[in-house]
Amino acid sequence: MTQLLRRLTASSLAALLLCSAARAQDSVPTSVPGATTEAAGPELTLEQCIARALQKNFDLEISRFAPQIAQDSIVVARGGFEPQLSVTGSTGENTAPGFESKDTDLRVGVTQRLQTGTTVSASSRLNRSSSDPAPLLNPAYAADLTLSVRQSLLNGAGLAINRAGIERAEIGFARANLEYKARVLDIIQDTENAYYNLAYAREQLAVRNFSLTLANKLLDEAKTRRDTGVATDLDVLQAEVGVANAHRSVILAEQSVKDRQDGLLALIGQFELDAALGTVRFKEVTAAAPVFASSYAMAKQNQPDYLSSQAAIEQFRIDLKLAKDAARPDLTVGAALGLSGTNGSTSDAFGDAFDRQNKAWQVDFAFNYPWGQKSDRARERQSLAALSREQSRLRQTEQTIELQVRSAVRSVETNLESVKIASLASALSQKQYELEKAKFDAGLSTSRRVLEAQDDLESARVNELQAKATLHTAIAALHRIEGSSLQRYAVELP
Template identity: 45%
Template sequence: MTTSLHRASTHACRTLPGIILLATLTLASPSASAGGQPLPPPPAPPASTSPTAAATAGAVADPPRDSRPQRQSARTQSPARPPAATPASPDQPITDPVIAALALAPRSPQGVPLSIEECVQRALASNFNLRIQRYTTESVRENLPIAESTFSPQLTASTAYGEARNTSSSTGNSTKNNGNDTRLAVSQKISTGATASLSGSLNRNHTNPWPTSTNSRYNSIYNSDVALSISQPLLKGAGREVNLAGINRARLGNDIAELDFTGAVLAVVRDVESAYYNLLYARGLLGVREFSLKVAERLLDENKSRLEAGVGTELEVLQAEVTLANSRRDILDAEQIVSNREDTLVALFGDQPGGMEVGALTLPDAAIPEVTIDRSYKLALDNFPEYRAILLSIRQARLDVTTAASNKRPGLALGGALGYNADDDSYTDAARRTFNGDRYDWQVDLTLTFPWGMKAERAQYRQSVLALTREQTRLNQLEQNLRVQVRAAVRAVDTNRESVRIATLATKLSERQYEFEKARYDSGLTTFRRVQESQEDLDTARVNELQSRINLRLALCELSRLEASSLSRYNIAVIEPATNGNGRNGK
C-alpha cells in the first residue's frame, strides 16, 4: 500500500504542469492524466500576442527572486518540455489568470484586436459623453464675446421726413412746413463705467409761403449740429472691477468648462479601463469554466469506464453527469458575461453594441507602482479637475459679491456735454460753419437715483454672499471627499496587491490538492465526491486569483482618475485654464 501511494503521488507530481487553467500560456504539451487519457490541450496564444505581452507575463508571475523568469520575446521562447524538478524555471508555464486571458482567442476570427491604448483613443474620438461635453464647452466659450460686447461701440443712424400745415382762424391763411432730419451717433462704454457719446445731425426746414414775421434770411433753413457727451457713475456701477466683472466671470466660466471637459475625459478613461479589465476577467472566467467542462467530460468518461470494469458505481456516474451539466450551465453564464462586457466596452467607443466584434486583448506592460496617501492626496489637490473648478467658481462668486455690493449704492452720475451748431442755405455751408464758434452750448449735470428702500439690491447682495459661502462649503466637502476617496483607493491598491500574492499561493495549493485527490481516487483511496470538492476548490481559487488581479487594476484606475495621472499615461493633451485655479478658497 505504501508503494502504491508513493507511485500515485509521484504520478500526480509528474502531471502537475499539465493541470492548469485552460487559458494559460503553456510552452509544452500537457502530460497524460492519471487515468491514462490525455488532457485536452490548452489553446495556443493568438498570432497577435506581442513581445510586450510576453514580457508582461514574465513580470507578473511571482516566482522566487533568484529564479524569476527573464523577459524575452515570444518568438524566442523555447518549445522544449520544462523539467519537472524546477518549478520556477524560465520555461515553466505561466498560470497567471489575467495574463492567460490575453491568450484567449476571440470568439470570432473577424474580431478586432485591441490594446487598452487603442480603446482609449477610440473612446476619446467618439464617446457620446465626450461629444456632449464638447458641445457644452463650445457653448460656454460664447459667453466671453457676449460679455465683451458690453464695451463694443454702438452706432446709431436715423433719418426722417415730415410735413405740417397750419391755418389761421382769423385770416384764413395757411402755411405748410416740411423738413427732414438725419442723425448719426456713436457711443462707447468705458471700463470705468463711463459712457461717451458723439453725435451729429443735419436737418432742413422749409415753410411755404414764407412768413413775413421771420427774421431769417433763408426760406429753407439748413442746420448742422455736433455734440459730445460723457456720463461717469460715481457710486453705483463705478470702477473697473465692477464693470469688468462680467468679462472676468466669462473667462473663469471658460476655464471651468475646460476643467469639466477634462474631468469627463478622466471619467471616460477610467470607464474604458474598467470595461477592458472586466472583459479580461470575463474571458478568463470563461477559460476557467471551459477547463472545468473538459475536466468534467474526462471524469465522466473515466467513471463510465470504471463502471464497465466493475470497479465503479452508477452513483459516481450520475454525480459526474450532474457535474458536467453544471459545467455546461456555467459556460452559458460565463459566455453571457463576456457578451455583456464586450457590449459595454464597444458602447464606450460610441458604436452600437453588436456592430463591432472585439478580438484579442493585451495587458499593459506596466509595473504596479508604489503609492502613498500623502503623495496621492497632494496630486489630487493639484490636478483633480472638479477641485480646481470649484476654486474658480469661488472666484466667480467673489465677483458677484463685488457687483452686488456696488449695486446697493445709490446711482450718482456726473455728466457733461458740449455742442456746436450752425444754420445756412445749404447742407454744405451749414456743416462748414459748425465749428466757427458762433453758436455753441455746454452743460455739466449731476444725477442722483435712489430706489426707495433698495429691497431688490439688498436681497441680491445677500444672495451673492450666500452663493459664495455655498461654494466655499462645497470646496471643504470636496476636500473631505477627495481625502476619503484617495485613502480608500490607496488602501485598495495595497490590499489587492497582497490579495494577488495570497490568491496566487492559494491557486497553487488548490492545484496540488486537486492532483493529490485525483491520484488517490485513481488508486481507490478516496471517493469521487472528494475529487469533485477539490475541483470546485480549484475553480474557486482560480476565479479568486483572477478577481484579485482585476481588482488591483481597477483600484489603480480609480486612483489615476483622482490624481489625473491618466492624462500623462495615455499622452492626452487638454487645454490648461488660462487663469490660475490652484489657490485655497479660490484666492
C-alpha cells in the first residue's frame, strides 16, 4: 500500500511538473525576442543608414573639400606655362628756355614658358616723339618688333623637371581622393557599428522588459502562495527585490537605447537627433569564414592608407629630383631678333621695320654657380632621407595591414563560434528556468531559486545578443581593412 502511494505521488508530481513546464513554455519565448519596445514602424535597413550617412554626414561633408582643393592645385601648377600678356606705356614732356619735347612710348608683348624649360617672348614697341625747334621728322614715330628665345641647359632643363610641379599636384589630387575614400570607409564602418549597437540595445531592452514581466508575475504568485500558507513573507520580499532589480535594468537599458539611437542619428543626419528610427535588426551571417590570403590581397589592393603611402613615395622621388636639379649650375643661352623702323607716321614706321636693312640680332648666355653649394647639397640629402623614411613607412604599413588582417580574420572566426555557443547557452538557461519555475509551481522550489534561474536566463540572452553584435562589428572591421565596403554596398565615389 505504501509503495502504491509513493508511485501515485510520484506520478502526480511528474504530471504537475509537465503541466507547469508547458505553462512556462507558453510564457517564455524560445529565442531572444526580436520585437523592441520602440513604436512599430517601417524597417530601417543598414543600407538605408549608409546611404543617408554618405549624403548627410558632417565629416564627409568636410572631407569633400580636400579633393576640390587638390584638383585646383593642378590648375595652379599648370598656370606657370600659360601665356603672359604684358602692356607698358609712358608719356612725358621736357621743357627748357627755347626748347620743348614730348615723348610717348607703348610696348605690347607676349611671353610663353614651355615645359621644356624654354621661354619664348614676342613684343612690339611704338614710340612717338616731338620737339620744338623741330628736327627733320616732327613728330617722329619709331617702331620695332622683337622675338627672343631663352633656354636652360643645366638647372631647370627638360620636361621631367619643368613638369615636376604638375605631376606632384596630380599625385596630391590622387592622395586627396584616397584620403576621402578612407573617410568614407570609416563612416561606413562607424554606421555599421552604430546600427548593430542600436539593434543590440533594443533587443536587450526587450529582454529586460520580459524579465520584468516574469518578475512581476512571480511576485503575484508569491503573494498568492503566501495568502494560502504555502509561501512565506521572505519569498514575497525576495520577489519584490527581483522586481526592483528588473525595473532598474529596464531603466538602464532604456538609457542605452536612447544613447545608441543618438549615436546613429548623428552619423546619418544633421541636427536630426529627435527623428524617429524604424525597426533595426541583426542580419543573419551566412557567409563562410574569411580566408587570410584573399583578405590580405584585397587589403593591399584597396587599402587607401597603403595606396596613399605608395603615392607619397612618388612625390618624394619628385622632390629628390628637384633637389638634385637645384644643385646643378644655372646655364642659359638666349637669342633675339629685332626689326625696327622710324618714320613720320605709325604705318610708315612699321613699314620701315620690315625693310631687310633695318634688323638686329643678339646671342647671349648666362652662367651662375653657387660657391660651395652647401645648402643645395643639404637639401638633396634631406630629400633623400625623406624618401628613404617614406619607403620604410610603406613597409611598416604593409606589415601593419598584414597584422590587422590576421587579427580581423581570427576575430570573425572566433565570434562565429561564440554566437553558436551563446545560442546553446541561452537555450540551456531557458530550459533550466522552465524546470525551476515548474518546481516552484509544484511547491518544490523557492522564489529565490526562480529569480536566480531568471537572472541566468536574462544574462544568457544578453550574452547571445552581445555575441551577435560583436560578430557584426568584427565583420565590419574586416571589410574596412579589406577596403571592400564600397563594393558590398555599391557605393560609387565622385
